[in-house]
Amino acid sequence: MSSPWFGRRVPPREDERLLRGQGRFTDDIPGPAYECCFVRSPHAHARILSIDTSAARALAGVVAVYTAADLPFGAQDLPLLIPHPSLGHGRTQRCLASEVVRYAGEAVAFVVAEDRYLAEDAAELVRVDYEELPVLIGLEAAERATHLVHPDVPGNRAAELLQEAGDVEPALAAAPHRRRLQLRFERGAAHPLEARAVHAVWDAAAARLTVHDSTQSPTSIRGGLAVLFGLPESSVDVIAPDVGGGFGPKIMLFHPDELLVPFAAMRLGHPVRWTEDRAEHFTAVNHERGQRHQVEVGFDDAGRLLGLDVDFTHDAGAYTPYGVILPIITAASIPGAYRLPAYRVRFRALYTNATPTSPYRGAGRPHACFVIERTLDAIAAQLGIDRVEVRRRNLISPGQFPYEVGVGWQDGNRVVYDSGDYPRLLERALEMIGPRPPGAHIGGGLSLYVEGTGVGPYEGAHVQVLVGGRVVAHTGVPSQGQAHATVFAQVVADQLGLTPADVDVVGGDTRRFQWGVGTFASRSAVTAGNAMHVAAGLVAEKARRIAARELEVDPADLELVGGEVRVKGAPGRSLPLAAVAVLANPVRYAFGGGTEAATQFVARERPGPPLVGDEHPGLEATGYHSPVGSTWAAGCHAAWVRVDPVSHRLDILRYVVVHDCGRVINPLVVEGQIQGGVAQGIAGAYYERLAYDAEGQLRNASFMDFLMPYATEIPEVLIDHLETPSPLNPLGVKGAGEAGVIPVGAVLAAAIEEATGLAVSEMPLWPQRLEELAAAGGHEPA
Amino acid sequence: MRVNGQERRPPSGGRRLLSDYLRHDLGLTGTHVGCEHGVCGCCTVLLDGRPVRSCLLLAVQAEGHELTTIEGLTAPGAPLHPVQAAFLQEHALQCGFCTPGFVLAVVGLLADNPQPGDREIEEAIAGNLCRCTGYASIRRAARRAAAAHREDR
Numbered sequence: 049m050s051s052p053w054f055g056r057r058v059p060p061r062e063d064e065r066l067l068r069g070q071g072r073f074t075d076d077i078p079g080p081a082y083e084c085c086f087v088r089s090p091h092a093h094a095r096i097l098s099i100d101t102s103a104a105r106a107l108a109g110v111v112a113v114y115t116a117a118d119l120p121f122g123a124q125d126l127p128l129l130i131p132h133p134s135l136g137h138g139r140t141q142r143c144l145a146s147e148v149v150r151y152a153g154e155a156v157a158f159v160v161a162e163d164r165y166l167a168e169d170a171a172e173l174v175r176v177d178y179e180e181l182p183v184l185i186g187l188e189a190a191e192r193a194t195h196l197v198h199p200d201v202p203g204n205r206a207a208e209l210l211q212e213a214g215d216v217e218p219a220l221a222a223a224p225h226r227r228r229l230q231l232r233f234e235r236g237a238a239h240p241l242e243a244r245a246v247h248a249v250w251d252a253a254a255a256r257l258t259v260h261d262s263t264q265s266p267t268s269i270r271g272g273l274a275v276l277f278g279l280p281e282s283s284v285d286v287i288a289p290d291v292g293g294g295f296g297p298k299i300m301l302f303h304p305d306e307l308l309v310p311f312a313a314m315r316l317g318h319p320v321r322w323t324e325d326r327a328e329h330f331t332a333v334n335h336e337r338g339q340r341h342q343v344e345v346g347f348d349d350a351g352r353l354l355g356l357d358v359d360f361t362h363d364a365g366a367y368t369p370y371g372v373i374l375p376i377i378t379a380a381s382i383p384g385a386y387r388l389p390a391y392r393v394r395f396r397a398l399y400t401n402a403t404p405t406s407p408y409r410g411a412g413r414p415h416a417c418f419v420i421e422r423t424l425d426a427i428a429a430q431l432g433i434d435r436v437e438v439r440r441r442n443l444i445s446p447g448q449f450p451y452e453v454g455v456g457w458q459d460g461n462r463v464v465y466d467s468g469d470y471p472r473l474l475e476r477a478l479e480m481i482g483p484r485p486p487g488a489h490i491g492g493g494l495s496l497y498v499e500g501t502g503v504g505p506y507e508g509a510h511v512q513v514l515v516g517g518r519v520v521a522h523t524g525v526p527s528q529g530q531a532h533a534t535v536f537a538q539v540v541a542d543q544l545g546l547t548p549a550d551v552d553v554v555g556g557d558t559r560r561f562q563w564g565v566g567t568f569a570s571r572s573a574v575t576a577g578n579a580m581h582v583a584a585g586l587v588a589e590k591a592r593r594i595a596a597r598e599l600e601v602d603p604a605d606l607e608l609v610g611g612e613v614r615v616k617g618a619p620g621r622s623l624p625l626a627a628v629a630v631l632a633n634p635v636r637y638a639f640g641g642g643t644e645a646a647t648q649f650v651a652r653e654r655p656g657p658p659l660v661g662d663e664h665p666g667l668e669a670t671g672y673h674s675p676v677g678s679t680w681a682a683g684c685h686a687a688w689v690r691v692d693p694v695s696h697r698l699d700i701l702r703y704v705v706v707h708d709c710g711r712v713i714n715p716l717v718v719e720g721q722i723q724g725g726v727a728q729g730i731a732g733a734y735y736e737r738l739a740y741d742a743e744g745q746l747r748n749a750s751f752m753d754f755l756m757p758y759a760t761e762i763p764e765v766l767i768d769h770l771e772t773p774s775p776l777n778p779l780g781v782k783g784a785g786e787a788g789v790i791p792v793g794a795v796l797a798a799a800i801e802e803a804t805g806l807a808v809s810e811m812p813l814w815p816q817r818l819e820e821l822a823a824a825g826g827h828e829p830a
Numbered sequence: 831m832r833v834n835g836q837e838r839r840p841p842s843g844g845r846r847l848l849s850d851y852l853r854h855d856l857g858l859t860g861t862h863v864g865c866e867h868g869v870c871g872c873c874t875v876l877l878d879g880r881p882v883r884s885c886l887l888l889a890v891q892a893e894g895h896e897l898t899t900i901e902g903l904t905a906p907g908a909p910l911h912p913v914q915a916a917f918l919q920e921h922a923l924q925c926g927f928c929t930p931g932f933v934l935a936v937v938g939l940l941a942d943n944p945q946p947g948d949r950e951i952e953e954a955i956a957g958n959l960c961r962c963t964g965y966a967s968i969r970r971a972a973r974r975a976a977a978a979h980r981e982d983r
Contacts (some may be wrong), residue, residue, distance in 0.1 A: 069860020
């Protein structure tokens with residue numbers, strides 16, 4: 049197969065429209081619509097004694113005020129998305145709380161008004177009487193369990209899981225050296241710049257619900273709305289239009305608004321929109337990352353790992369709608385790029401009175417990477433061996449694939465690395481990072497990571513050549529800035545002998561394609577990309593079959609090149625692909641566009657029916673990719689930093705990434721994902737934190753206090769690609785979306801530790817925290 | 831007030847934010863709202879040629895002034911404004927939500943300072959947040975736009 053577009057730096061086709069201000073985000077949907085505002089709990093844990101909405105309802109311009117009592121589904125728990133046997137005490141919230149609120153920001157009432165201004169006025173008039181209950185914040189408090197987040201969940205333990213690969217206790221007992229570490233990773237938040245938004249229209253005459261949702265999973269939203277409202281799925285359309293960043297939280301469903309906005313539209317017979325503001329996004333949208341790890345490692349004189357025992361707690365927040373996927377990913381990702389003869393990992397997911405957690409870019413992996421890489425740094429320090437050398441001695445070698453880690457993965461399978469070359473990643477990163485820069489207060493960090501990507505169950509694509517010769521390609525996955533319309537067009541163009549500019553991709557619109565799961569877990573290029581490849585391949589086969597009959601040759605002698613189906617070696621004998629598309633659909637009525645060629649008196653005389661054999665009309669096909677298991681991307685990051693000894697300002701002097709996501713469809717897009725991911729990693733390592741107080745109030749819930757970095761804080765990352773094709777899919781690709789963020793915490797921890805001499809066992813850090821560590825005498829033991 | 835060269839009807843009420851007026855009353859949805867408290871810069875528009883946060887202004891405050899939104903930089907179908915073209919050439923966007931604000935911040939910079947240095951360019955875009963790109967491509971685009979602007983003069 050010749051692949052002229054795969055691998056090229058094709059400029060994203062989406063960009064010009066967005067640059068002109070012609071994007072169509074959910075809040076941009078035109079036309080009149082009622083607007084809404086939530087009443088949210090100001091308390092992190094409280095019993096609701098009463099809710100009085102009368103004053104709000106009486107305000108001019110208010111259309112409706114809903115509490116749980118007003119909702120037919122008000123007494124139902126929202127779905128637990130991913131059940132798991134270890135999740136003995138899974139709990140989900142209700143759409144609107146009516147008895148107990150368990151985090152500040154939990155929705156209590158929903159006001160619909162003629163505009164947002166009136167809705168906010170009315171929300172202030174809703175009187176809720178609360179009886180405050182004791183608040184649990186942080187994993188230590190959750191573990192002490194002096195009181196309970198859910199009275200029927202003993203010890204606040206949502207889930208507990210123990211896995212062991214090899215025999216850890218004898219391995220540790222026999223190890224010449226042992227080391228214990230306590231490591232901590234605190235909560236972070238994704239904060240896409242478009243917060244969440246939903247817009248719903250109910251056409252009562254047609255009994256049809258159309259919902260625009262700034263979601264990563266419109267197909268699942270559609271399924272859920274159909275079940276909830278008792279509608280046939282075919283009567284519900286869910287569209288993720290332009291989405292202003294996702295990074296994980298928009299895969300979570302259902303946020304209460306995703307049910308309430310369609311409900312209100314149906315109940316009121318009027319379009320309804322709700323657009324979240326930043327203040328509520330801080331507490332109403334899921335967080336991630338809070339974990340505490342107790343590590344014991346055994347190793348030999350050369351620094352080779354002999355056994356690793358990890359026991360960690362995971363901050364679930366107040367509910368577990370996403371199950372235990374996060375700690376499962378952490379447990380699976382701790383071994384990383386290293387041979388581990390014996391590994392035992394136990395986690396407990398604990399409830400706290402904070403916003404629930406679900407995946408945020410990296411999803412359980414940044415913490416895992418932090419644990420193994422801090423452990424290797426500690427081994428190197430203890431033995432007085434170079435940090436790089438310790439890693440070299442432990443890396444899985446390229447001849448060991450497929451490599452079985454011995455623990456379970458998030459798709460229900462075991463973790464089996466499909467391919468990679470970790471030593472080359474390390475050596476290339478060392479070449480790129482170069483020698484230590486001159487000067488004082490400089491530190492270096494280096495980290496490898498492995499990322500399970502392209503998780504199933506499947507994605508699909510529908511590809512059709514239109515009679516005019518253009519191609520439409522549809523898939524269930526929406527894009528939040530990953531340039532799907534470009535990379536999928538490249539894949540399709542290669543199969544059809546066209547250019548990406550000939551292919552119009554639409555994703556995340558159930559009217560166009562109703563099957564699939566969503567965009568998350570670095571999976572769209574793998575799952576939907578390969579589905580595009582399969583579907584476009586079927587279209588090409590069909591084009592050859594139809595053209596073969598016209599040209600009276602064997603289909604095997606035809607090729608698709610330059611918009612034509614032509615006889616190999618005889619370029620004069622050809623049919624335009626557009627003409628083949630016409631012939632694919634025998635018509636009675638010529639309706640323009642060249643279709644007269646397919647009418648019954650013009651078309652070539654045939655012995656049988658116009659639709660030959662089992663052929664369906666149209667030059668189109670649907671294809672799917674359902675992976676047997678994840679593809680395992682990997683990479684190595686290294687950095688030199690300077691930490692000012694007085695202000696603790698962090699200057700990242702050099703940051704390099706060597707990245708292996710298998711075959712790269714479009715380096716421009718992958719590099720953008722990596723640079724952006726590293727930026728988010730830097731943000732989460734030294735600028736952003738979620739400062740909860742003991743009462744469960746998020747004290748820095750604004751961009752004034754939650755310090756998302758600007759251009760002045762983020763350096764240009766130097767990026768190189770290594771390509772070890774995945775054997776698990778036809779394109780040989782692995783995922784790339786989350787990779788950039790994963791090792792940044794580990795890299796900066798090591799670099800800051802070296803630059804300051806302070807022992808670093810936690811993330812994030814910030815200047816005042818370094819002061820505190822120094823004051824506590826937290827200097828690195830010699 | 832004049833918006834993108836056209837005289838527009840005044841806002842319906844005294845408390846209407848300029849961002850809401852532009853987006854929902856005039857349908858100019860290229861101006862985005864990311865934080866509603868003046869930090870993210872997604873809602874940046876030009877008021878008499880200078881970048882302002884439309885989420886921090888009441889629409890009535892803009893009366894008597896000339897506003898330019900992203901839609902006003904170039905007509906539909908016409909070639910891109912040079913700053914937009916620089917962003918296109920450098921692929922300085924991903925989801926595109928923050929993009930109009932960055933473009934207008936750079937347009938405002940070049941109107942104010944036709945020959946900015948790298949440091950001034952970085953300062954000029956340091957009032958806008960981007961969560962996707964990690965800024966490297968945006969810095970390159972802003973420098974490219976500044977270089978093109980110098981050559982044009």
